Amino acid sequence: MKKIGITGQNGFVGSHLYNTLGLKPEEFERIYFEREFFDNVERLDHFVAQCDVIVHLAAMNRHSDPQVIFDNNIDLVHKLVSSLDRTGSKAHVIFSSSSQEEKDNLYGKSKREGREFFSEWAERSGGKFTGMIIPNVFGPFGKPNYNSFIATFCHKLTHGEVPHIDNDGEVKLIYVGELVQEIINQIEKLETKELYEVPYTSVNKVSEVLEKLSNYKKLYFDNGEIPELTSTFDLNLFNTFRCYFDIKKHYPVKFTQHIDPRGAFVEVIRLGIGGQCSFSTTVPEITRGNHFHTRKIERFAVIKGKALIQLRKIDTDEVLDFYLDGNEPAYVDMPIWYTHNIKNIGEEELFTIFWINEPFNPEDADTYFLNV
Template sequence: MIKVGITGQEGFMGQHLFNFLGTKTETVQRVAYDRSVFDDQELLKQWVSQCDVIVHIAAMNRHEDQQVIYDTNVRLVNKLISACEEAAVTPKIIFSSSTQEECDNLYGKSKRDGRKDLEDWAAKNKATVASLVIPNVFGPFGVPFYNSFIATFCHQLNHGQQPSIHQDAEVSLIYINELLEAFYLNIINEREGAYLDRVAPTSKHKVSEILEKLEKFKETYVDKGAVPDINDSFSLNLFNTFTSFIPKDYFPRKFTKHTDDRGAFVEIMRAATAGQSSYSTTVPGITRGNHYHTRKVERFAVISGKASIKLRKVNTDKVYEYILDGDTPAYVDMPIWYTHNITNIGDTELITLFWINEPYDPADPDTYFETVD
């Protein structure tokens, strides 16, 4: 069991890595971290002493004064080195660097100089430092106007704003889940010494192409309730990023119910992508689910009975609840990294239709159990 600590765990990449390692409990034990340890050298010494591997992500990306960025990032690296030296420990350190290393700015210089300081420490102490040079990263829960232009565009489109393009450049990108695999491989490998790993981008797109796809997602999914074409991996990853910015009061969405003397008709789903449909019956008082997915797009549609659908983002406390009644058919889509369940809160049998964008594969189920409440 490898004991792994993550600096910057509260940030975009750190939060995702922490959650990802929570799906690898057969090989990894996560060491609790709080950013306050960098304010107390004794606490920092205690923390580094608990870790077999430290993934150093904590850094400042933006500030009006570039020198503050440089000073902050180099200081964090040197405090980490000092704590290891004072505690006489040599955990493997995985350093999150950036392709900005090659650019003429103080953020890139802070990454380059921080990497060199870690490499010097590794050489002096016969330790291992893996420096990952990372391209532009995007994914769910990014901070708009900070982490990436994709996070900014997604936020704006879901809050009634129109994004603007300042420079229509081609951007090399990697999706956060793909980056997490690179982190994990470096956590578990047995390579020693100081080495550099240039993480390759998985796609390249012009900014205008990405904005066009996001605008199509809004028109198709948000405005019309249909799932767009997400058959290729980039489209699926971009879609899951986009939907993470949809306000939680967007759901539940009511279906249009057509009735006449024969009965009723409700259209459940329109999708420009492949998927699997199924249904369940649930007796009163019973709960199904209590699991989350990291990539799947899933829809719950209640067509008969009364249900409570609850969602909670992994490693947070806030629970969202939606009450659905078959008398007014409606649906709720399950966002990735949200554990969810459905409970029959009525007096009659509950009938729920499910749609998911990929058939269930027992060898790769992408289903992780965690109770909502």
């Protein structure tokens, strides 16, 4: 078992890496890190001394003064290298650099000089070092106006604002889940690379991305329709978009009932994508679920009885409660990385229709059990 420490553990990429490593507790032990460790020599040394691998992600990306970005990023590298020297560590250090290295700006300069400083440490100390040149990263829970233009577009489209394009160029992109897998691959390798250029997984014009996201808003955010997703990029972009909703305000979404003397007709889901549709009956006081997914799209639709649906993002304590009643049929969709359940809180059987975008495969279930 390898002991992995992540500086920037609570950041965009860091939190995804930390949570993904947690899916394999038999392979990886996560060594806890806090930003304050950089300002406390004893705590930083204790952290470094425990680690077989240190993934250095902590950095500043944006500030009104570029010099502040440079000074901050170089200072963090110097503090970490000093700790590696003090503890005599032979850890494998993995450093997240950027394609900005090649550009004439202080952020890129801080990444380039930081990578060189780690390389010098590894050469003189016998440690291991991998410098990863990373393309533009997007994915769930990125900060708008900070991590990615995609995060900014998603936030604006789901919060009543209008996105604007400053420069409609082509952008080389990688989904955060794909980047995390690249980092894990480097953790598992016995050989190291001083310079490893992470391959991008898609190239898109900014306007093309905005067109897709605007379509997701129209079809899904406004009307509940699952759009056609013809590529891995489309699926990743759609799952990213879904995570920018104000979930507490958006759900549950009531169905439109068409009532006549025969009874009622309700359309549960309209989609341009396949998947698996099923239903369950649940007796009173029974709870189903308590699991989460990292890629699947799932809808719970209550058509009879009373239910409590609960969601919790796995690295937070806040539980979101949604009360649904079959007298007013409604649904809740499950964002990725949110553990969820459904409980019959009524006195009669609960009837629920479930839809998920891919049939269950026990060899690749993408289902991780965790109590809400």
